[in-house]
Amino acid sequence: MSTVYIPAVLRPNVGGVKSLAIDGESIRGVVDALIERHPALKAQLLTDEGDLNRFVNVYVNGQDVRYLAGLDTPVVASDEVRLLPAMAGG
């Protein structure tokens, strides 16, 4: 199971936890499993077409999946997946 880190702004959608252990062989698998468990995340992570929203970045072990294989980026059990929406506060 990979560890998915949830940013503060999305935590109300996942019961307030900071990270979740999620099964999945790719980012798509992890995101789908996450949404199945917490459906409120769907509108925030995915477009109507099922692509990743462009205002949420997804990193696997510190690397942006946009520059890997996007939703098809493979994920193994020891990987750290991080969801990162932009924040504007100053």
Next chain:
Amino acid sequence: MPKSYADLLREARRQIPEVTPQDVDAQPAGATTIVDVREASEWEQGHLPGAAHVSKSYIEQQIEGIAPDRDQPLVLYCAGGVRSLFAAQTLQEMGYTSVASMSGGFQAWKSAGLDFETPVVLSGEQKQRYSRHLLIPEVGSAGQAKLLGSKALLIGAGGLGSPSALYLAAAGVGTIGLVDFDVVDLSNLQRQIVHTTERIGERKVESAKIAINALNPDVKVIAHEEMLVAANVERIIAGYDVILDGTDTFETRYTLNDAAVAAGIPVIHASVFRFEGQLTTFIPYEGPCYRCLYPTPPPPELAPGCSVAGVLGVVPGILGLLQTNEALKVLLGIGNTLAGRLVLFDALETEFTELQLRRDPNCPVCSDAAVEARKAGRPLQVDGVNVEAPFLITGSFGSAS
């Protein structure tokens, strides 16, 4: 057997190779490290271009800061060529393998009609005020003079801008611009430490100016009491060496990014939310820009500002100081910036996480195609369709460099 000065000098001449000023002048730049071993008062009267200064009395303590590699070729000089011979002996004892002394010293250099530089001389008061900077080899009086001649622009005199304003002022950054249209409110004071209870109701730029000048009267403050928008951004940012982005709206962040990329000005970015912060440095065309990181802004419900979501007061304090550290490095040209790296800070865990950022080859602002389009004064199009980029400014900038 006791030795006379003449004995010591003969010994030194036997041990240390001597080179002429003409030999030194003929060296390609950077091939040899030139070290001036005279006293500070002599150095201030003029020195060889590109030389480092370590007075002979500090040579053992400070040489490793300038020449960490023992095999690096060094040429030492003083006023007449004697002190540099003795200093070179000391370096040989320390294991430096290629040390020469310039015969005739700085006097011979000047007599030969060769170029020299006169360093900016700090006043007595400045030497005292910045003494802890002057002691650091990476800053020194040349670096301090650079800071005094630098211009930094703070977008927002709020949570992030407060520590930046104070520490930039304390560091002696000569000109600090402040962009803010707001007035000081009681609810700001939990984190915006540049303001005070007495100044509630005053304009933030004026309040910050009072604090900056109380800390350091050397600093010139330029107050831009207006909201940064597409119509004024180019005028406001012109002439600044570095910009610290501490605003609290996406619209301002994208507007600033687009204009700063076009003007080629580095932007130190930070943003905060409750217990968390994000920080990076955008150096136009060398690393990614804000749009490479976040191509589009999130919907408002996903990105509430501090006035809606709240923030632990120290979080913008910590992030604002890290921004200031980045700004000082950019201004001094030292160290490694956060260009291409995003730092996340979690105050609850006291945890820093680093993520790798990349330049987006299709970025609507900093890609080659975007630069071409901007130069031509037309919107960027891909396959005949205008690229979607909210708040994108097009056509207002003649050049990207």
